[in-house]
Amino acid sequence: MLLIERGDEGNAYLTLSGHVAIDNLKGVVGETRGLFAGERSAKVIVDLQTLEYVDSAGAYFLLRLEQDARDRSIPFEFLHMSSRVKGVVDLLGTTVLSQSPSGRQNTSLGFFEDVGLTAIRFFDDVRQSITFGGLLASEIALSIIHPFSVRWLDVLSYMKKVGVDGLPIVALISFLLGLIMAFMSSLQLKQFGANSYVASLVALAMVRELGPIITAILVAGRSGSAFAAEIGTMRVNEEVDALVTMGFNPLRFLAVPKVFAAVLVVPLLTIFSNLLGIMGGMAVGILGLNLTLHTYAEYTSWALTVFDVVVGIVKSMVFALLLAGIGCHRGFQVSGGAESVGNATTSAVVSGLFLIIVTDSLFAIILNYVRW
Amino acid sequence: MDKEIGKVSIIEVQGLSAAYGEDVILSEVSFEVNRGEILVIAGGSGSGKSTLLRHMIGLSTPSSGRVTIDGTDITAASDKELRRVRRGIGMLFQSSALLGSMTLAENVALPLTEFTDLPESIVDTMVRIKLAMVGLDGYDGHFPRELSGGMKKRAGIARAMALDPHVLFLDEPFAGLDPITSAELGLLVKTINRGMGTTMVIVSHELESIFDIAGRIVMLDKGKRGIIAEGDPRVLKETSPNPHVRRFLNREIEERN
Secondary structure, three states: OEEEEEOHHHEEEEEEEEEEOOOOHHHHHHHHHHHOOOOOOOEEEEEEEEEEEEOHHHHHHHHHHHHHHHHOOOOEEEEOOOHHHHHHHHHOOHHHHHOOOOOOOOOOOOHHHHHHHHHHHHHHHHHHHHHHHHHHHHHHHHHHHOHHHOOHHHHHHHHHHHHHOOHHHHHHHHHHHHHHHHHHHHHHHHOOOOOOHHHHHHHHHHHHHHHHHHHHHHHHHHHHHHHHHHHHHHHHOOHHHHHHHOOOOHHHHHHHHHHHHHHHHHHHHHHHHHHHHHHHHHHHHHHHOOOOHHHHHHHHHHHOOHHHHHHHHHHHHHHHHHHHHHHHHHHHOOOOOHHHHHHHHHHHHHHHHHHHHHHHHHHHHHHHHHOO | OOOOOOOOEEEEEEEEEEEEOOEEEEEEEEEEEEOOOEEEEEEOOOOOHHHHHHHHOOOOOOOEEEEEEOOEEOOOOOHHHHHHHHHOEEEEOOOOOOOOOOOHHHHHHHHHHHHOOOOHHHHHHHHHHHHHHOOOOOOOOOOHHHOOHHHHHHHHHHHHOOOOOOEEEEEOOOOOOOHHHHHHHHHHHHHHHHHHOOEEEEEOOOHHHHHHHOOEEEEEEOOOOEEEEEEOHHHHHHHOOOHHHHHHHHOOOOOOO
């Protein structure tokens, strides 16, 4: 509650009662706006006798009244300030009120600086990735020379996480992909009576391109991100530092088992993906195109060569290496807190997908020349 | 709003039992926190100090018993009531729990913008007042990761104090701080308590800080799964009938039997 009175000699009296706190501050500030408006007061007197409670917002309000009066060089006085109110008022740093915000502001740089910084960060990231790749390669080489130094139990547990746990989703998506591909192509091929080519189309597409790619995309989303989050959280909790202090090489301890597991299990996943994709096509072939199981299988085996199958498997091993590597790398790059772990996880998936596409294109170009 | 300090209880814990699965941590714990006092919950590691604190602010539900804050039983309160009670209390977490993606100013401003309709200019000033109150003026634009441990604790207090709570809970505020920083933090707690009349409930086992700031302590014990002593620590130190309490407060080694 507050009351403004204009006394004789041009004095303004403000009486505050009840409480002034954060819940009614807005109203109180609004009501006192008239105090300094209009006719200039000779003196402002604020009576606090019936004021029972202020919190820091209320104390701020009192100090601002005083400040406003001082800015207008109007004499100002508090009457009957209780010790409790004074305690709160004293607690606030009065200097803060007159200061403008200090500290650093998040100023945005200009367009060119932004572009430049992004470019520098990108190249820096590429350089770091190459460095990490080299370190990881040397650790992997060492681990192959000394197989007993590898933590095989970890490798097995990651093989289960990446492979066994990932199988249902890989199987489902591959089956549907084969199904859709067969169905869509059959619509076109039917017009030419070339139904039998559906089998070879699905088989070639799955085994050479889509099987490895789909598997890699799912592994990037499921496991690459998990690797990054796991190592990133360990970084935040100083667990990686603890390993270093104990004399472990964190790359060998954390990254090598993951990479081994991925390289061993992703080709198996890819084989499943190929099979399920072909089965999807087969379902359309048998149910929609009146082919028999036998003829469909025969067309499929005519279309495929051992070379095609091997290329698909080799590709998937390279993808696995890249995905596990980039996942671990992003994890090790984490510094700071929760947000950084999130960024690392996102980045692990995005850079993983990028690497897969680039590598796949390279494979396509190279195979164009080595083909026999 | 204004009530006599030290007479009225603001929090009542009645017959509180807490268990994690089969593990009973606290059994039949009862005590009161008086308005405007500084109460320290002390005890050795694993005696259930932090568990008790979590139950007092309603983060965990007790297996039996009640916790009443300002007359509201928070163990039986609806979500809406619980939110209202929580607006009246502040909590400093052991790790400060500042949001890492926000600057200090944004961290402190968060409850102010969320729960009040104050204009931005007033919120800004309030934030700077709160930061200045804990001695962090000029750090508005810093991120939590750029601060030292002691500064994070103080920033955590600034955020907990944003809405001027009646009760401030502090979980191990002095852990991991050097003696000077620790003493400064103790002084800050006392100043806020004296100036604003904020009731403080502090979990700590740092003896020097306990003797420095505590008006009263409640001491928990792992074996008894409850309170073994309650009162002025300076008195308990000399005259407690329980030898374990005296040893704890005098920093002596337990006799082996």
